[in-house]
Structure formats: C-alpha cells, structure tokens
Amino acid sequence: MPYDKSVFDRAHQILSARRRAAVDIQAKNRQQAFAAIPRLRQIDAELRTMGSRIAKAVLTQGGDSHQLLEGLRLRGVSLSEERAQLLRQNGLPENHLRPQYTCRDCRDTGYLPSGRRCHCLTELLREVEAQRINAISSMKLSTFDSFSLDYYPSGPQRQQMEGVLYYCRDYAETFSRSSHNLLLMGPTGLGKTHLSLAIADAVVAQGYAVLYGSFANFAGTIEREKFGQAATVGGDTLSTLLDCDLLILDDVGSEFVTPFVTALLYNIVNTRLNTGRPTIISTNLTFSQLGETYSDRITSRLGGAYIDLRFTGTDVRLAKGRQR
Ligand SMILES: [Zn+2]
Secondary structure, eight states, X not given: OOOOHHHHHHHHHHHHHHHHXXXXXXXXXXXXXXXXXXXXXXXXXXXXXXXXXXXXXXHHOOTTHHHHHHHHHHHHHHHHHHHHHHHHHTTOOTTTTSOOOSOTTTTTSSBOTTSOBOHHHHHHHXXXXXXXXXXXXXOOOOOSTTOOGGGSOTTHHHHHHHHHHHHHHHHHHTOOTTOOXXXXXXXXXXXXXXXHHHHHHHHHHTTOOEEEEEHHHHHHHHHHXXXXXXXXXXXXXXXXXXXXXXXXXXXXXXSOOOHHHHHHHHHHHHHHHHTTOOEEEEESSOHHHHHHHSOHHHHHHHHHHEEEEEOOSSOHHHXXXXXX
C-alpha cells in the first residue's frame, strides 16, 4: 500500500518508542525482582556466562566437547526452570524479566523474522494514515455536551431531536466493530454534522481508527491520487476509507456528481458492508433523491443495511444566530 513517507516515519517513531518502553519496564522489573528475590540475580549472572562457556567449548573442540556442551545445556535448562519456579512462587509471570513488548510477534520492530511486515505495523500505518487524512480535512471535533436541544422549538421537533441525540450518544458509547450503519437524513442546519462529529470524538477516544470528512473532499482527493501525478500526491485515501473502523461521510449529495463519484460511493458503501465495517452517511437528500442522484443500486444497499435517523424542522443555525 503506497503510504506517504511521513506516515511510515511516524509509525516507526511509535515502534521505537514502544521498544524503549519495553526495555525500560524490563530494567525496572529486574531491579525490583532481584531486590526481592536475591537468588534470581545469581541465576541471571550464571546464565549470562553460559553463552561464553558454550563458545569456548566449541572453540576448544576437545574430544569431550560434546559431553561438556550437553552438561552446559542441562545446567541452563535447570537454571531456567528454577527461575520460572521462583517467579511463580512470588506471583509473577514467567516472562517478567524479559522485555515487555507491545507485540511479541515482532518484538516491536514491525517486521517478522521472515522479513514480512508484522500485523502490528500494518495496523499502525492505518491509524497514522487516518490521523493524517483527518488532519487534512481539518476535523474539528464537537461533543455531545455542546449539542443543545434549546435551539429546537419545543414540541414534536424537539422530541424527535431528543430521540436522535439519545440514539447517537448511545451508539457512540457502545461502539464496536460490529455496530450498525447510520444514515443521517434531513435538511441543512439541523445538527447532522455536529452529531456525526460528536460520534467521531467519542469513538476516537475509545481508540478506534475513525475517518471523518465531507464526501466531496474525499472524492476529490481520491480522484487526484488515482489520476493525478502519483509521485507528487502520495497517500492512499481510498484504502484507508475502506479499512478504517468507522467511516463518516458527511454531506453526501453536495458534491459535483460524475460517473466516477457515483461508482466511488457505491464501491465504499458496498465494500464496507461486505467486510462488516460500520459507516455513517449524512445527507440533505431524501431517499428518492439519492436514487435519482446516484443509482438505485446504492439506495438498495443503503435501504437494507442502514438505520436512518431523521432530522426534521427548521434551520437551528438561524435560531443560534438570533441568540448571539
Ligand atoms: Zn508486531
């Protein structure tokens, strides 16, 4: 996947910080364990000299080197067993004296012994790429607390919005990779963007990779990456859109609709449904307008697999303006 160099650099910085932390924790654990269980220090010292004794035994190549090596091997096994037992007796895990890597598969190097990229680095690249794209789309996070129902006229509209707010808050708090897809529908100025940003804020705080942006911006970037001069553009926005834990496409229908955009929207919706990744779409269009603007293929995918939340009433931004 052709990530930007800055994304690789950032991911490797994070890995190297993890390695440093693993070694720091190891040093602290050893110090504490040796102070509490002095025998562990003796075992550690003897095991450390064994490497050089084995090397000497091999180098001298005497007639009895085989016997000597076997003796050393058995001694090593017995010391390791004694150490494991001491740790267990003191309620410590057997790996307590080893570096505490975040990923044991690659020891936080990002690469497996075979030379292939480790799953942890793949995950990290995705997260860093999502942060990069969010920074470009200037994600200004809103919160549920700053969402005021006071701007909605009391009566059915406020009740309706109370329900929507409650649903979105619950959705964000209980988010998982198997959460539903949402379709936020209604005219401009009723809080769709505010609530989708509040969901993004809460889900990001739980450690998920969330991508938020206007569909028009995403489509423009992807088109440039696909058809522009790849070398000067960099990044793989489409892959990140397809892969992230939660994708929020804001303001679908406001962009200049071309066959490329229609195919792109279908690709995103369809791929994420097939791979079971939740998506939130907000739009000013009605269901039938979505079908006319894009295609019935898209509305049939949306209709079956998205829960729609209706934002109704008059533009609350006007009410906010009057209060200023
Ligand atoms: Zn790893």
